[in-house]
Amino acid sequence: MVQTIRIEGEARELAGKGAARATRRTGRVPAVIYGAKQEATMLSLDPRDVMKELHKGGWQSHLYEVAVAGGKTERCLMRDVQFHPVKDTPLHVDFQRLAQGQLIRVKVPVTFLNEENAPGVKEGGVLNVVRRDLEVLSDPDQVPDQFEIDLSEANIGDSVRWSNVLDHKGTKPVIVGRDFVVATIAPPTVEEEIVVQAAPTPAPEAKGKGKGKK
Known part of the structure; x- marks a missing residue:
């Protein structure tokens, strides 16, 4: 509340x-x-x-x-x-x-469940949070403390959306007309190893011949 x-x-x-x-x-x-x-x-x-x-x-x-x-x-x-x-x-x-029955616009934080057990995370993926709070219209007396999303079946490349929130708790999203993204499981970052080859060592110069005796 x-x-x-x-x-x-x-x-x-x-x-x-x-x-x-x-x-x-x-x-x-x-x-x-x-x-x-x-x-x-x-x-x-x-x-x-x-x-x-x-x-x-x-x-x-x-x-x-x-x-x-x-x-x-x-x-x-x-x-x-x-x-x-x-x-x-x-x-x-x-x-x-506030009129009787009027909804208010609030931001509710998101909690992600089972992140460590998500198949995508186990394979090296990273949880990329797009929205840490979801802006919704809610009854003033029933504003949720948080929303929850279960990641136990999330794979690399998956997106979790508003429809994946376990319980909307009577609220309506401010963003309408689309099932917006809340987070994604991004693939692991691959760091390319750059091999720097040393420049070849120049050959020693040949010593000049000494002047002959007259």
């Missing part, structure tokens, strides 16, 4: 550039929560909370519970962050509210 991250927000009533600048002068970051056919919720955030999430990486796949006025919380995704062009500090944050 995906971790839900809580962020404390403070409600703000006014919208527009002037109101946003006023919010920034107080040391906070203006933000908005939109979507699910509801009115937008205006709020402000502590910039330290925003930067903490940005430094984690993958923030667009995280599920957030944002606290707003009156103890109410909004379940949403962080969709966009605008930055100061010089200071590189956050200027505005956009959240998308």
Whole structure:
């Protein structure tokens, strides 16, 4: 299950550039929560909370519970962050509210089973991982911790694909229309031995004849 991250927000009533600048002068970051056919919720955030999430990486796949006025919380995704062009500090944050039954886009890591027993690996082949994470659409409450692929029958030259994932766990791949490659069993690398022949040793020059006596 995906971790839900809580962020404390403070409600703000006014919208527009002037109101946003006023919010920034107080040391906070203006933000908005939109979507699910509801009115937008205006709020402000502590910039330290925003930067903490940005430094984690993958923030667009995280599920957030944002606290707003009156103890109410909004379940949403962080969709966009605008930055100061010089200071590189956050200027505005956009959240998308999750509607009932809405899927979220997440990256799930892949684990390969029985790699050491794969016929191709035993013959000297190498597992070449094309995608270490698979990007899928998932129910927010049922995001898999990982996907598994069994390599016990993988031979040299074989490709393992999305269809080889043992259990898709109710998810849908973001890549549609093709059974995309996750990994291959590459043939062993053959290093050619280069023989460098030494240059032939030049024959010694014949000694010149001495001058005859007059």
